[in-house]
Amino acid sequence: MKVLGLDIGGTYIKTGIIDETGRVYETGEIPTNAHLGGQVLMNRILEIIGEYKDKDVNLIGISTAGQVDVKTGSIIHATDNIPGWTGMEIKRIIEEKFNIPTWVENDVNAAALGEAVFGAAKGEKSFLCVTYGTGIGGAIVENGEIYRGAYGSAGEFGHIITHVGGRACTCGGNGCYEAYASVTALINDVMKQTGMTGITGRDVFRIMEEGNRDVQKIIDNWLDEVLAGLVSLIHIFNPSCIVLGGGVMNQDYSIEYIRSNIKSRIMQNYRKVAVKKALLGNHAGLLGAAFIALKASGVIEI
Ligand SMILES: [Zn+2]
Structure with missing residues (x-):
């Protein structure tokens, strides 16, 4: 069984063919050009599928x-990162043109399912994924299924309020978790307190490793913000495992700090929780999307 997977992010569209064992091959990556809008993006997706069509793709x-x-x-709703993406009937448009059964899932949920079936949370049935980047994304997996809530939007961990009356957030609220614990927040903190400009999350950790104690202190404070949200989530969901995603969680310093501090900050009966790094990196979304297609077709189960 061959699934064509597409992972549409704000910056790149990643593609690949995935089989039921989780092997990914014939991968590709092209810029999303999100600023050109949803219609241009949809046409590009159709072109990509056309290019893969001769490879005996069974599902998308x-x-x-x-x-x-x-x-x-x-x-249902996309932010202005991809203007005109809201309302796009992706499944209908693809199935009408190519007659290949197609499934569509949110990227954070897809990555969580990818980790559940093929990656860090293999064998776990109830766990959380939290991804740290420009914002903070979350997914709740309960008994092998994404928990969606009454109207399909559960798991917006980035907008838990951790500071009443705090920093303005992109959602229009104040004091949200992601205004303090996202990578954007970390970079802003470092730039504001040191006067550095034009740095990335990776630069921040490199500067600390070069011996900059001020930057280390800023990172420690940021990790305490990260922990505050995780502690609340653990107390709400009592998960067996939390999978942490995003490039900053690939830094040993981050994951070690979180592992060595989390147990003392949660109540004793919650301490069995395992803190794991996402394993699939760039392929998590593709693998999750492929899993959804395979599961819906009855080929595999979680
Ligand atoms: Zn918010």
Whole structure:
């Protein structure tokens, strides 16, 4: 069984063919050009599928930024990162053109399912994924399924309020978790307190490793913000495992700090929780999208 996977992010569209064992091959990556808008993006997706069509693709699985109606395979809401993506009927458009069964899922949920089946959370049935980047994304996996809530939008961990009356957030609220614990927040803290400019998350850790104690202190404070959210999530969900994603969690310093501090900050009966790094990196979304297609077709189970 061959699934064509597409992972549509704000910066790149990643593609690949995935089989039921989780092998990914014939991969590709092209810029999303999100600023050109949803219609241009949809046409590009159709072109890509056309290019893969001769490779005997049985199913299509799509992971995309934005809130997704998984029943209709359309976008309920996307931010202005991809203008005009809201309302796009991805599944209908693809199935009408190519007659290949297609499934669409939100990118954070897809990555969580990818980790559940093929990666860090293999064998776990109930766990959380938290991804740290520009914002903070979350997914709740309960008994092998994404927990969606009443209207499909559960798991917005980035907008838990951790500071009443605190920093303004992109959601329009104040004091949200991601205004303090995202990579954007870390970079802003470092730039504000040191006067450095034009740095990335990777630069911040490199500067600390070069011996900059001020930057280390800023990172420690940021990790305490990260921990504050995780502690709340653990107390709400009592998960067996939390999978942490995003490049900053590939830094040994981050994951070690979180592991060595988390147990003392949660109540004793919650301490069995395992803190794991996401394993699949760039392929998590593709693998999750492929899993959804394979599961819906009855080929594999979690
Ligand atoms: Zn917010």
